[in-house]
Amino acid sequence: MTDSIATIASGAAHRLRSLLEIKTRIMTSSTHAFDEHHPPSTEIIDKCVHCGFCLPVCPTYVLWNEEMDSPRGRIYLMKIASEGAATINPQWVSHFDSCLGCMACMTACPSGVDYGKLIEATRAQIERHHPRTFAEKLHRRFLFAVFTRPDRLRLLRWPLLAYQKSGLQSLVRKSGILHLLPKKLGAMETLMPPLGPAEPMPELTPAQGEKRKRVGLLLGCVQREFFPQVNAATARVLAAEGCEVVAPKEQPCCGALMIHAGEEEGALALARKTIEVFEQANVDAVVTNAAGCGSNVKEYGHLLRDDPNYADRAKAFAAKCKDISEVLAELPPRATRNPLRLRVAFHDSCHLQHAQGVRSQPRELLASIPGLELAEIPESAICCGSAGIYNLVQPKAANALGDRKAQLIIPLSADAVATGNPGCLLQLQSSLARLNFKTPVVHTIQLLDASLRGAKFP
């Protein structure tokens, strides 16, 4: 008993020392403070009781064991900034840039601290007040100009396809030239998915048999152009289960990448356009198959709360949004499942398990396939390092997390890895390849689609 009190006391003293150290280090430089447009809520900040339950699941704390790179440390940094005891300076910003926004801390927190709202507000403040370097600005502009525009991604398809199919890619990779490139450029190359043929997505896919629902399909940006087979599989499965599927061509990017990176204005414009497009489609539900997009559209009510023209519409839209696994869990299976004799490791995407609270549904979906054996990946709460544009802007930390995840997958001897987010898919593919493993990584819905079609997999 005496020992445990001593341990707790020593832990508390260590924590206090760390927090005081943060304060001293942060207060030594100065530029800006929070403005009045939605600063991080002090009410939410004050809910944090510094218990540290969130630390073991925080990927950056796991990597570096640094209080300032833990949820508790970051919340403390927000607190001292909101009290005027610290300013938005490069060192302060670096601890938020290193956060993956994975929301594992929210799942772990017994006090219900809504870290998601805090980090979103903090990042928007950073982008308004922190002068990024010219190189950072250029890199971010490039990422948003390309990855939020399906039309531009489409233009990239042909040169990328030529690069891959001509053998130039394997030559470049074998030559070691990638190690000479700036890390962020190298990261982009290694994350490039193997491109297949484009799969046309009809605007209307009729339901098979008696119609049970009319659903809209959010196509995503990267998903639409680089993983068209996932959208095609989603539409086929929904149709087979009696859903009429509407996939409006004019739907824009949903704004997920931008909001998660603090680019509030651009993200809200995309949110308004997305709502308008799906209002026209007149659907019972909006289906998402990219967890990052899904968690973003479910937050539209909060994001557009100040806009008198959109606040109610955003809430109504968000209430209709569901991950594909949630939609299928609500529909008693009607289509015949054919056996798939595979051992499948399932990877929980953070934006599905933590941000949307969807864990059991994808597992149920896989369990409904006869012959499929599900293998659980240890440390499932911890991010694979993908996290939106994180693996493009913080490649070193992202690679360390990717390697850690791959090392946990490899001993499972799985025939395939399944996940519910294109970002995780890319990250796991490249992490396994870095360790010389070629285990196919697929979207969960592709396995169900293969089962319904009686197709061989992979």
Ligand code: SF4
């Ligand atoms: S969002 Fe993820 S990386 Fe950021 S503090 Fe929470 S657990 Fe850590």
Ligand code: SF4
């Ligand atoms: S678990 Fe919650 S209350 Fe405890 S330190 Fe983390 S954020 Fe704060």
